[in-house]
Amino acid sequence: MSAQSESLDLKVTRIGCASGFTGDITVTQVNYSTENVAVGIVVEPLKDRAQTCQSNQTVSYTLDLSEPLGERTLIDLSCAETSDADGSTANCQSEAVRWKP
16 A cells, blocks of 8 residues: 555455354445545445354455545544444554554
């Protein structure tokens, strides 16, 4: 990843108990500002049943950006906009920052 990046190769996991299942990516959201590029990924809903809490599978996904990343911080909206921003989930230990120039 660099300031010239126009796409991001992501490793997506579902936050929360899901019996090891992450699922297909259904929605992506990218918010651009002068300081940040904030990325949110939504995966398919779980079936309505009890789930176990082992780690969930990692899904590879390439997200195309409409402009280069530039000198902006990359933010993970899944961590920034939920209670997981406090680092209670291993994937959110970095307080939502995924890359800094």
